[in-house]
Amino acid sequence: MKLHDYFRSSAAYRVRIALNLKGVKVEQIAVHLVKDGGRQHSPEYKAKNPQGLVPALELDDGTVLIQSLAIIDYLETIAPEPRLIPADPVLAAKSRAVALAIACDIHPLNNLRVLNYLKGPLKHTQQEVDEWYRHWIRDGGLDAVERMIDGERFCFGDRPSLADICLIPQVFNARRYKIDITHLSKIAAVESHCTALAAFAAAHPARQPDAE
Numbered sequence: 491m492k493l494h495d496y497f498r499s500s501a502a503y504r505v506r507i508a509l510n511l512k513g514v515k516v517e518q519i520a521v522h523l524v525k526d527g528g529r530q531h532s533p534e535y536k537a538k539n540p541q542g543l544v545p546a547l548e549l550d551d552g553t554v555l556i557q558s559l560a561i562i563d564y565l566e567t568i569a570p571e572p573r574l575i576p577a578d579p580v581l582a583a584k585s586r587a588v589a590l591a592i593a594c595d596i597h598p599l600n601n602l603r604v605l606n607y608l609k610g611p612l613k614h615t616q617q618e619v620d621e622w623y624r625h626w627i628r629d630g631g632l633d634a635v636e637r638m639i640d641g642e643r644f645c646f647g648d649r650p651s652l653a654d655i656c657l658i659p660q661v662f663n664a665r666r667y668k669i670d671i672t673h674l675s676k677i678a679a680v681e682s683h684c685t686a687l688a689a690f691a692a693a694h695p696a697r698q699p700d701a702e
């Protein structure tokens with residue numbers, strides 16, 4: 491299998507963590523999101539993912555799966571252990587709720603194409619764009635997630651689940667943009683437990699073959 495990937499993509503980072511937790515090996519194909527105006531927009535890549543976004547998982551028969559949560563769902567089906575969705579139905583719903591809050595409500599507002607649109611056609615300054623980014627990560631974003639998780643070691647229970655897989659890349663983005671999240675103590679605890687695990691550490695952007 492091939493993972494069409496970009497080291498800094500938090501959606502791809504989610505899939506890398508899931509692959510590592512499951513012990514599923516893939517070939518990583520870098521899609522540079524900035525060079526040449528963004529290689530995700532090339533006709534060759536859009537033939538694989540019509541949305542022009544990473545990640546995409548290309549199966550050995552050429553089938554291409556897109557959308558990080560759908561890809562993780564596929565991995566959960568083909569490699570059920572260790573499970574990423576808790577067996578307990580309430581914890582499963584809570585884990586999915588955190589994942590969806592991040593993947594559907596926080597991340598899309600700060601995606602590269604949104605930031606480029608604010609800065610380009612809408613002519614916002616870099617300072618305004620940075621403020622937009624900070625606002626949507628923090629207020630109603632990670633601040634709310636802090637109240638949604640149990641967060642003693644992992645978001646829920648004693649093993650990483652889909653919630654942690656989505657949370658850690660989003661925390662990476664917050665740190666990259668120097669957003670003050672020191673008051674989010676449960677998220678900090680989860681971050682320190684997850685990043686100590688080899689599966690999370692190996693998925694970190696700095697450890698990817700295309701890291702800059």
Ligand SMILES: N[C@@H](CCC(=O)N[C@@H](CS)C(=O)NCC(=O)O)C(=O)O
Nearest residue numbers: 499500501543544545557558602603
């Ligand atoms: N909902 C999608 C989001 C994918 C996504 O937005 N990927 C970003 C990188 S994190 C991207 O490819 N951005 C390119 C762009 O905005 O042009 C998923 O979960 O896979």
